Amino acid sequence: MRLAFDRSGGRETAALLFLKILFSFLLIATASAETIDRKSVWRIRFVPEASPRVLVTAPSSASLRPLRRVHWTPEQWQSLLSVHAEQGELTIDISLPPMAGEYRVEGDTLLFLPRFPFAPGVTYRATFHPSLIPGSREGASVLIGETFRVERRSAAPTSVTRVYPSADELPENLLKFYVQFSAPMSRGHIYEHIHLLDEQRKPVELPFLEIDEELWDVEMKRLTLFIDPGRIKRGVRPLEEVGPALEQGKHYSLVIDRGWHDAQGNSLSNSYEKNFSVGPPDRSPPDPKQWQIAAPSLAEGKTRLEVRFPDPMDHALALRLIRVERVQTSRRTPAALEGTAKLDDNERHWSFTPSQPWQRGTYQLVVPAIIEDLAGNNIGKPFEVDLFDTIQKRPTNAVTRLSFEVR
Amino acid sequence: MKRMQLALGTVLVAGALATSSALAAHWTEGMKEGKAEFKSMGPLAFGPEGILFVADTKAAAVVALATGDTKTAEAKAVKVEGINQKLAGILGTTADQILIDDMAVNPISHQTYLAVSRGRGPEAMPVLMRVKTDGTIEAVALEKMKFSRAELPDAPVDGVVGQGQRQSNPRRESITDVAFLEDRVMIAGLSNEEFASTLRAIPFPFKTVANGTSVEIYHGAHGRFETRAPVRTFVPFKVGNEAQLLAAYTCTPLVQFSVNALKPGAKLKGKTIAELGNRNRPIDMVVYHKDGKDFLLLANSSRGIMKIETDDIEKTGSIEAPVPDGGKKGLHYETIENWKGVSQLDLLDSTHALVLHQNEGGPLTLESLPLP
Numbered sequence: 001m002r003l004a005f006d007r008s009g010g011r012e013t014a015a016l017l018f019l020k021i022l023f024s025f026l027l028i029a030t031a032s033a034e035t036i037d038r039k040s041v042w043r044i045r046f047v048p049e050a051s052p053r054v055l056v057t058a059p060s061s062a063s064l065r066p067l068r069r070v071h072w073t074p075e076q077w078q079s080l081l082s083v084h085a086e087q088g089e090l091t092i093d094i095s096l097p098p099m100a101g102e103y104r105v106e107g108d109t110l111l112f113l114p115r116f117p118f119a120p121g122v123t124y125r126a127t128f129h130p131s132l133i134p135g136s137r138e139g140a141s142v143l144i145g146e147t148f149r150v151e152r153r154s155a156a157p158t159s160v161t162r163v164y165p166s167a168d169e170l171p172e173n174l175l176k177f178y179v180q181f182s183a184p185m186s187r188g189h190i191y192e193h194i195h196l197l198d199e200q201r202k203p204v205e206l207p208f209l210e211i212d213e214e215l216w217d218v219e220m221k222r223l224t225l226f227i228d229p230g231r232i233k234r235g236v237r238p239l240e241e242v243g244p245a246l247e248q249g250k251h252y253s254l255v256i257d258r259g260w261h262d263a264q265g266n267s268l269s270n271s272y273e274k275n276f277s278v279g280p281p282d283r284s285p286p287d288p289k290q291w292q293i294a295a296p297s298l299a300e301g302k303t304r305l306e307v308r309f310p311d312p313m314d315h316a317l318a319l320r321l322i323r324v325e326r327v328q329t330s331r332r333t334p335a336a337l338e339g340t341a342k343l344d345d346n347e348r349h350w351s352f353t354p355s356q357p358w359q360r361g362t363y364q365l366v367v368p369a370i371i372e373d374l375a376g377n378n379i380g381k382p383f384e385v386d387l388f389d390t391i392q393k394r395p396t397n398a399v400t401r402l403s404f405e406v407r
Numbered sequence: 408m409k410r411m412q413l414a415l416g417t418v419l420v421a422g423a424l425a426t427s428s429a430l431a432a433h434w435t436e437g438m439k440e441g442k443a444e445f446k447s448m449g450p451l452a453f454g455p456e457g458i459l460f461v462a463d464t465k466a467a468a469v470v471a472l473a474t475g476d477t478k479t480a481e482a483k484a485v486k487v488e489g490i491n492q493k494l495a496g497i498l499g500t501t502a503d504q505i506l507i508d509d510m511a512v513n514p515i516s517h518q519t520y521l522a523v524s525r526g527r528g529p530e531a532m533p534v535l536m537r538v539k540t541d542g543t544i545e546a547v548a549l550e551k552m553k554f555s556r557a558e559l560p561d562a563p564v565d566g567v568v569g570q571g572q573r574q575s576n577p578r579r580e581s582i583t584d585v586a587f588l589e590d591r592v593m594i595a596g597l598s599n600e601e602f603a604s605t606l607r608a609i610p611f612p613f614k615t616v617a618n619g620t621s622v623e624i625y626h627g628a629h630g631r632f633e634t635r636a637p638v639r640t641f642v643p644f645k646v647g648n649e650a651q652l653l654a655a656y657t658c659t660p661l662v663q664f665s666v667n668a669l670k671p672g673a674k675l676k677g678k679t680i681a682e683l684g685n686r687n688r689p690i691d692m693v694v695y696h697k698d699g700k701d702f703l704l705l706a707n708s709s710r711g712i713m714k715i716e717t718d719d720i721e722k723t724g725s726i727e728a729p730v731p732d733g734g735k736k737g738l739h740y741e742t743i744e745n746w747k748g749v750s751q752l753d754l755l756d757s758t759h760a761l762v763l764h765q766n767e768g769g770p771l772t773l774e775s776l777p778l779p
Contacts, residue, residue: 083499084496085495085496085498085499085500085501087492087495087496087501087502088501092489092492096492096493096495096496097493097496097497097544098496098497099496099497099498099499100497100498100499100545100546114499115499115546116498116499116500116525116532116534117499118499119499119500119501119504119525119526121501122499122500122501124499175602176602184528184529185528186527186528187506187527187528187531188506188527209657210688210708211581211583211597211639211657211688212508212690212750213449213464213581213582213583213597214581215579215581215597215598215599216579216599217577217578217579217599218465218529218577218579219529219577220528220529222577222599224599224600226602226657228657229602229657230657236660236682261527262528263527263528263529263530264528314600316577316578316599316600317600317601320576320577320578320600370601370603372601372602376602383602
């Protein structure tokens with residue numbers, strides 16, 4: 001469509017100019033809905049596909065020819081054709097720079113190749129001033145506009161599927177939660193949507209370690225939420241000033257509110273709540289020698305290796321770190337068996353089914369010392385090392401190996 | 408981003424310049440020209456000769472970009488209101504889809520570099536943006552830039568290899584801070600699984616295989632309990648001729664230790680010189696020189712900006728006993744009340760800081776402010 005203003009009235013006041021710009025925006029905003037009734041005029045078309053483009057086609061191939069010879073700065077090209085992402089507020093929109101991109105002239109078409117793709121849910125506005133083409137006979141007031149919008153893909157609503165630890169009672173010095181979502185989430189300002197409420201449904205003040213980096217997995221479906229270590233570690237000021245985030249004997253709710261947007265920009269399907277009580281702090285390092293191993297048995301057709309922990313283990317670390325190796329008679333370095341591991345019974349039961357059948361012989365359960373329980377205690381090393389307590393072992397990077405026989 | 412101000416004293420300046428000119432020729436050694444690929448852009452830090460270190464957390468790597476931005480220019484006062492909206496305009500999206508993950512000023516040209524995320528989900532595009540001294544903003548073209556890359560040793564891979572459904576390793580190590588000191592890139596990391604501190608020192612120029620040294624850093628609070636708590640942010644500075652690191656821990660103590668003590672596999676114990684206390688989240692630190700003294704400026708989520716004399720750091724003894732409520736044992740600091748809502752801090756020049764700030768209801772603003 002074509003918009004024309006009469007500039008013959010001489011010097012415009014700022015207010016008038018603003019009104020004109022406003023008017024032009026309003027007209028442009030409706031441009032896509034109007035029928036283009038003059039086939040011979042300039043036309044703007046958005047192409048959102050793999051290599052996004054904005055095309056301006058000329059009334060004749062000669063119209064754009066002068067542009068092939070110009071050596072313009074990016075600003076000059078942007079004066080000729082600009083593409084803006086609308087912010088939804090006119091006063092902001094008129095002051096923003098246009099999209100970055102490359103300009104080309106091919107035949108009777110002027111192309112704008114945006115450096116960044118068109119994003120779903122955003123309205124784009126192209127504005128073309130044909131009078132700026134050298135030698136153009138178009139009036140200076142002629143303005144061609146077009147708008148375009150990529151609609152958001154509709155997707156099933158995202159929800160919180162699980163929060164670890166699973167148990168209903170957690171230690172006072174709990175170190176972290178893992179929040180698992182059904183689909184990728186969005187980052188930025190996430191802590192506004194995570195609340196720890198006490199028994200009176202009053203928010204606990206700043207219970208979490210809030211860091212800008214936000215601890216996501218690659219898919220952004222799992223968030224790691226550390227309790228502020230200053231509220232756990234003895235002898236530091238936050239704990240002395242305001243006490244622990246979680247207090248023994250009390251009940252709490254971890255609430256993920258539905259206002260949080262997923263990666264598609266949609267709110268969660270519903271809020272999620274994990275209710276739990278708080279038990280005594282756990283300052284004892286996990287000891288694999290206390291673990292009960294139920295070995296698979298060829299004779300009984302039992303294909304699953306099962307390991308029972310006396311206390312729950314950290315979900316992510318237990319699943320990632322514990323491995324099984326076959327004890328080799330040769331000098332070859334043993335490789336971890338491939339298979340499927342599971343963790344259930346409130347993270348106290350680990351089981352493993354290998355992809356290849358077990359063979360008679362000796363295997364080992366290999367447990368790196370950096371595995372953690374719910375309070376961040378490692379094997380042989382508590383979360384905090386008490387320097388006055390000489391009985392405690394010093395840190396180690398070793399692994400613990402527990403042998404079992406498959407018969 | 409945090410950077411050591413070279414004007415820490417005449418001796419230091421001379422030393423730094425001598426080092427710089429002797430090494431200038433080889434800083435780009437081993438770099439290749441092309442387009443450095445990024446999965447994400449996180450903490451930024453300038454090194455010598457316009458080389459920008461960009462941490463890519465998703466790829467577990469640090470990329471050194473020879474920006475070519477080496478033309479000396481005076482710093483100018485900067486104020487860009489609504490910078491997130493302006494970035495959105497250039498990147499063709501809406502302001503709510505823009506996250507500024509870090510900011511660094513090139514000490515040579517005084518142009519500002521921003522690590523920007525276009526989008527907030529896993530498909531977000533990382534973009535390096537530049538704010539020129541006149542306040543105009545542009546996307547930095549990476550296509551023909553020289554770069555080199557140091558891959559960080561990723562997760563301890565125990566148990567990951569081929570274990571059925573565990574093939575997709577959800578562990579990631581976020582890079583929380585990067586700094587350049589003499590000939591090393593220092594990198595602080597925080598894992599999304601195990602709770603531990605890793606600080607790596609990687610020699611620069613990067614070798615083909617970057618086997619940085621990783622150390623465990625402990626801090627003792629009140630001399631009794633010690634943990635390997637993660638470091639949130641750190642800044643290199645010098646006491647006399649000795650390079651030091653000042654690290655702010657996630658559990659709020661400020662801890663000092665000597666860079667020379669960073670040896671492979673070392674177990675390092677730092678000196679706790681201050682405790683920020685509850686509701687404090689250290690964001691960024693810079694060191695500067697004013698009125699014959701060296702100062703540390705620390706941006707903090709709750710206390711605004713804290714100004715600390717670095718001479719005091721040397722004199723302060725380690726905090727070995729609990730500080731009673733309201734007590735002022737440890738390092739003395741001054742709170743700069745009128746700097747509010749600061750989310751990024753760097754030095755613009757020897758007299759000005761550059762901050763990204765947003766007051767309640769106000770626009771996100773990039774602004775230069777006189778150093779306090």
